[in-house]
Amino acid sequence: MIRRAIILRPFIEQLVLKHRQQWEQDNRSKRTGNLRKSAREPRICLEENQLTTNDWDVLDHLAKLLGFYEDAVKTLEGDGQQRKRKGGWVGSYGNVWEVIQGFEFLLEVLEDYKQLASEIPDAEHFRININLGWEKLNKYYSRLDETPIYYTALALHPAFRWGYFENEWKD
Template structure:
């Protein structure tokens, strides 16, 4: 709105000068100059908003975007240090954003999502928080605690799982038995997926969530991949979830006021999956069979005639 007003500044001034009731609301040259400063500064917020919107962006973008905006505030504090109008505005904005930044400490999900992005890991914080090493150490502890408390397998099951990878079946001949006896008995028995992932080199990927769903990661990090997908499924903004929620009003019409929550969930899932081409449609033979089953259920008066399509999600 401000940008459009600046483009039409001459027309707005002319209109205000012709209307007697608007003369007191006319903007001076100084007012227009201050509006232009505000507009130029807020362009960074427009870019930040666009960088976070949509279903493709997850919570791993939150802290980098806030770091980007904080850098803009800090640069503006230097640029407008002697500006009586802009200086207090910049300071107030920085204080508010810093307060929100501090609130992210309540959850390790923000940092964990970045760490579980294979192109970033802890390298991002080593650079962004270079002047605050204590932040890095405290967050490393928090993320590792999240991993150990909710996702890491218990020591007993992890040990047996690791041993199953290195144990060989008992040899039936003396030569193989001799080899088994002389194998290294000090092989590690506990495989820590998180530490192995952190120590691996960073790699550039186009889609982080798709990378974690690949067979390689699912096999190498069966538990860590669950943590990654849980964190990276949190959207960076609430706009997309709100849009999906509002979309249900199209489904819930007056003639469908008796739909159960399970059916509504199934319908919304199908709608979402079909839009992203992530739905495997059944062939004609299966469709005919399902239709016959549903028709038979309707004749018998059974209520549960639609299969639970969300059970395998």
């Protein structure tokens, strides 16, 4: 929805403008040319209900952030079976060893967006949601310790083995 709204931004702004013009035209006094005092401005025309340029910037960043989540989910969903994919390559999705990498990827993305949030104007709401998302993701990431299958699968994978843990968990 956010990506669609960003694409349709000029048309949304034009729709609000046309709605405001129509409302003003319908509520002008024919005698004085001023707006009637009894006229109530529709909610779509109220200033507090309109998206500012800063709001659109935040939506743009949010759409990019959610794109990372979408990519991670699409990578992790599947049955782990190798088969021929689009483009002719053979591969699988949804393998157990990809779960830890998916969590770490998303946590890194959220860390990057924490830094980026300071550059976004009026981004208090955005910053709060980044922190809440990080907390929720970290909660589930820490639960991986309860199920050692994820670590075992990564350690037994021929491409990763213990080198993955040594590189990622140097602390």
